[in-house]
Amino acid sequence: MTVIYLDNNATTCIDPEVLQAMLPYLTQFYGNPSSMHSFGGQVGKAVQQARAQVAALLGAEDTEIVFTSCGTEGNNAAIRAALAAQPDRRHIITTAVEHPAILNVCKQLEKQGYSVTYLSVDSQGQIELMELEAALTGNTALVTTMYANNETGVIFPVEQIGLRAKDVGALFHVDAVQAVGKVPIDLKSSSIDLLTLSGHKLHAPKGIGALYIRRGVRFRPLLLGGHQERGRRAGTENVPGLIALGKAAELARLHLPQVKQEKQLRDRLEQGLLRTIADTQVNGHPTLRLPNTTNIGFKYIEGEAILLSLNQYGICASSGSACTSGSLEPSHVLRAMGLPYTILHGSIRFSLSRFTTEAEVDQVLAVMPGIVERLRALSPFNSDQADWLQDRQAAMAVAP
Amino acid sequence: MWDYTEKVLELFYNPKNQGTIDALDEPGTAVVFGEVGSIACGDALRLHLKIDIAADRILDARFQTFGCTSAIASSSALTELIKGLTLDEALRVTNREIAEFLGGLPEAKMHCSVMGQEALEAAIYKYRGIELEAHDEDEGTLVCSCFGISENRIRRVIIENNLTEVEQVTSYVKAGGGCGSCLVGIEDILASVQQEKAATSKRLQTELATASQRPLTPIQKINRIQQVLDEVRPMLMADGGDVELYDVNGDVVQVILKGACGSCASSTATLKGAIETRLKEEVLPSLVVEAV
Structure with a gap:
């Protein structure tokens, strides 16, 4: 069965050109870039080229890019560095809908004596700048928000957030893992101080990422050891990975102008599903959204059952339902948006890539109505008025 | 991805006994349903039973389930397991049997089988007119x-x-x-x-x-019977009932069953059987229980 891969916010395929670029570094060019001999030195040059490619995608300078192992490392390093640089400030601002790689770091910092403000989002997944302004104080060391949400694709007004952070002298970190390569980013003219990206979300392999550190921002490394990455990230470089990331960044930059085609396919999918299936809604802001992501709530049925049904047709998607979260609670993002349980448990995220075709989208449109119809026929719920739906809704108030 | 057995997937993709049972006023039969869960929890099951009143037997069982793959498969498995059973037999079906019928469930999904067993109890208690609150x-x-x-x-x-x-x-x-x-x-x-x-x-x-x-003296025998009854009492009380030792006459243990359990003839039978099993295991294999 051919796979229809619409789960690109989870991970992406490696672009064949990226694979071609990295392969020699898994075979003949195995030298250590730090070595004095030219066999290693040629690899060092390739590393510099990869760094330049990543910098070009972000509108940054080469020296502002540090290679990491993944988005999680980038986020951890950025937060720790920002706090270490301002030891007298003990307050952090983030949002309720961040990735666990931010939220769990913040929760641990709370135990270490930091206070953390978790900005709320509205029903469209958007934050309110007034709430941010009210939370900022001279004690705020760091504001850390995502560029775009992984589940809904909702894009935050990062420049606006950054300008307000600057007003109180706080550093501003952006988890841009989902945004890089999907929206144009120019850090030269930006209020962002630190920015995390991950390779496997933009057609590079897993195990490589990068952290942007604005020149002039004091940085404290997470890993101590050798002098690699100018002392900012010790450990022998993942050379094949970062070569791949460099190539992937270059390709992403070239593809950015065509991202509207991805958006057209996403819209075709989204509108098609809303048109052909009753009791559905899009979760997230209608326009301030990544061009590749749609998160749709199918009422009265459960997400995992939908995914397993799609799986029969080789279609890959994901869900924010409790049964798929591994935690028995539905997605913290959708709950923070205050969505009703009928939507929460039946939410499906389709995330496209530049490799997605119209035929693939049409195949989803062809099978999805039947899947939903079958599961709804099994379900005891069929309307918001069903009395069984009301019980415990109030008792199970949305968690923070 | 969850590691589902072939049986789970088979019953998810092609569930048996889905739907409702219409109350058709068929003489000698009754239709009842029991429900557990809610949409807030992420899974809910409504189990419909058609019961042969005279035989106290389940003629048909259907389900409506809101939930994941294993919730739907567990519901379908439950209906397959209980069709044809007497209500007393059905009450003895455990969540473990449901899971076993499916060739096992991932541990994180065992609550789906528990839900099936609870819906079954809810339906039978409802049919027997036992206040759900009491149970x-x-x-x-x-x-x-x-x-x-x-x-x-x-x-x-x-x-x-x-x-x-x-x-x-x-x-x-x-x-x-x-x-x-x-x-x-x-x-x-x-x-x-x-x-x-x-x-x-x-x-x-x-x-x-x-x-x-x-060999046990009569005093020892009575003491140990009393101890076993004391052990089962908290479980009965959780279900709104109680048990009291009335007399021991040779191998015949006479007990008084009280509360919600005592009000209903067939649940008394179940209870009597359960107590008897424990007494046989823990005191003397020759004991029989009599409700007075």
């Missing part, structure tokens, strides 16, 4: 406020499934799977159940050792 295990102290799980319910799932870890309790009844603030409380319940179990088996061992030397 509601959720009467006890609330332990998990996220999912509304009581101490009684946690105790029961621990005992019936031989659970030893907090994570297992979360997998079976969801307790502790929300904010996590009750995890310590669940640990305490696990510890107390294990202590009770250890104490019981130790006592039995000493008693068996003594018993093997001499």
Whole structure:
């Protein structure tokens, strides 16, 4: 069965050109870039080229890019560095809908004596700048928000957030893992101080990422050891990975102008599903959204059952339902948006890539109505008025 | 991805006995349904039964389920298991049997099988006119406020499934799977159940050792019958009932069954059987129980 891969916010395929670029570094060019001999030195040059490619995608300078192992490392390093640089400030601002790689770091910092403000989002997944302004104080060391949400694709007004952070002298970190390569980013003219990206979300392999550190921002490394990455990230470089990331960044930059085609396919999918299936809604802001992501709530049925049904047709998607979260609670993002349980448990995220075709989208449109119809026929719920739906809704108030 | 068995997937893709049963006023039959869960919890099951009144037997069973793959498969498995059983037989179906019918469930999904067993009880109690409140295990102290799980319910799932870890309790009844603030409380319940179990088996061992030397005197026999009844009493009380020893006449143990359990002829029979089994195991194989 051919796979229809619409789960690109989870991970992406490696672009064949990226694979071609990295392969020699898994075979003949195995030298250590730090070595004095030219066999290693040629690899060092390739590393510099990869760094330049990543910098070009972000509108940054080469020296502002540090290679990491993944988005999680980038986020951890950025937060720790920002706090270490301002030891007298003990307050952090983030949002309720961040990735666990931010939220769990913040929760641990709370135990270490930091206070953390978790900005709320509205029903469209958007934050309110007034709430941010009210939370900022001279004690705020760091504001850390995502560029775009992984589940809904909702894009935050990062420049606006950054300008307000600057007003109180706080550093501003952006988890841009989902945004890089999907929206144009120019850090030269930006209020962002630190920015995390991950390779496997933009057609590079897993195990490589990068952290942007604005020149002039004091940085404290997470890993101590050798002098690699100018002392900012010790450990022998993942050379094949970062070569791949460099190539992937270059390709992403070239593809950015065509991202509207991805958006057209996403819209075709989204509108098609809303048109052909009753009791559905899009979760997230209608326009301030990544061009590749749609998160749709199918009422009265459960997400995992939908995914397993799609799986029969080789279609890959994901869900924010409790049964798929591994935690028995539905997605913290959708709950923070205050969505009703009928939507929460039946939410499906389709995330496209530049490799997605119209035929693939049409195949989803062809099978999805039947899947939903079958599961709804099994379900005891069929309307918001069903009395069984009301019980415990109030008792199970949305968690923070 | 969950590691589902072929049977789970088969019953998910092609479920048997889905839907409702219309009450058609067929003479000699009754139609009833029982429900558990809610949309807030992420799974809910409404189980419909058609019952042969005279034979006290399940003629047909259908389900409506809101939930994941394993919730749907468990519901379908339940209906397959109970069709043709008498109500008393059906009440003895455990969540473990549902899971076994499916060739096993991932541990994190065991609560789907528990849900099936609970819906079955709900339907039968409803048919028998037993106030659900009286049988509601959720009467006890609330332990998990996220999912509304009581101490009684946690105790029961621990005992019936031989659970030893907090994570297992979360997998079976969801307790502790929300904010996590009750995890310590669940640990305490696990510890107390294990202590009770250890104490019981130790006592039995000493008693068996003594018993093997001499036959039981009437006083010893009565004392040990009383001890067993004391052990089952908390479980009966959780279900709104009670038991009292009336007399012991040779091998005939006469008990008085009280409360919700005593009000209903067939549940009395079940209860009598359950007490008798324990007495036979723990006191003397020749004992029989008589409700007076």
